[in-house]
Amino acid sequence: MSSLDAIDRQLLAILQSDVSLSIEELAERVGLTKTPCWRRIQKLEKSGIIRRKVALLDAEVLGLPVSVFAQVKTNQHSAEWAESFSSAMADLPEVVDCYRMAGDYDYILRVVVSDVASYDRFYKRLIAHSGISDVASNFAMEQIKSTTELPIPPGE
Numbered sequence: 226m227s228s229l230d231a232i233d234r235q236l237l238a239i240l241q242s243d244v245s246l247s248i249e250e251l252a253e254r255v256g257l258t259k260t261p262c263w264r265r266i267q268k269l270e271k272s273g274i275i276r277r278k279v280a281l282l283d284a285e286v287l288g289l290p291v292s293v294f295a296q297v298k299t300n301q302h303s304a305e306w307a308e309s310f311s312s313a314m315a316d317l318p319e320v321v322d323c324y325r326m327a328g329d330y331d332y333i334l335r336v337v338v339s340d341v342a343s344y345d346r347f348y349k350r351l352i353a354h355s356g357i358s359d360v361a362s363n364f365a366m367e368q369i370k371s372t373t374e375l376p377i378p379p380g381e
Contacts, residue, residue, distance in 0.1 A: 229274075232257065234377045236265060237274065241374040244278045281373060289337045292365040293344050296330035301356035313354050319347045330361070 229237075235255045239246065246254075252262035269275045284290060299306070307325070314323045314334065322335035338344045344362070352360060 229380065231380055233265060233269065234380060236262070237269065238374075238377050240266075240275065284337050288339050291338045291340060291344065292368065293336040293338065294363045294365065295334040295336055295348075295351070296326075296361040296363070297332040297334065297351075297357055298329075298359035299331045299356050300358045306356050310354060310356070317347070317350065319343075330359075 232255050236251060239251060239254055248259050248263050248266075251266070252259050255262065257265075266275070284292075299310070301307075310332070311323075314320050319336045319338055320334050321337050322333075324333050325331065326333055336344065336347060338347060341364075344364075348360065348362065351357070
């Protein structure tokens with residue numbers, strides 16, 4: 226990250242906010258011409274700092290207003306089981322985030338569904354995966370903040 230200069234950092238902040246801007250608009254905002262701006266973006270993509278360009282959808286408008294945080298415990302800790310669990314989570318579209326954790330629970334999932342009955346159907350598919358010893362489900366009452374924008378560390 227230390228090889229990023231102020232312009233790269235500016236570009237990243239702008240792109241996180243609105244990736245639909247044209248190269249011309251981006252270049253103008255950071256004080257470059259089109260070609261150097263485009264090259265910088267290509268470099269950021271090739272380096273892996275920019276992983277993907279996506280559209281962010283509104284879950285409520287899509288009829289998916291319920292977010293559930295499911296904490297999962299397992300009694301299995303082999304590499305094979307972890308890979309199997311990761312693969313299973315990748316195949317469940319309701320799971321929008323999955324983290325392996327340190328602490329009382331081994332994994333935490335953010336699950337997005339239309340209602341409690343939909344979560345119950347998801348839960349039954351989840352616990353069918355062998356080796357899960359406990360699942361604690363927490364239903365979000367209100368979303369206070371949700372962002373995909375990472376804080377850009379300042380330069381040195």
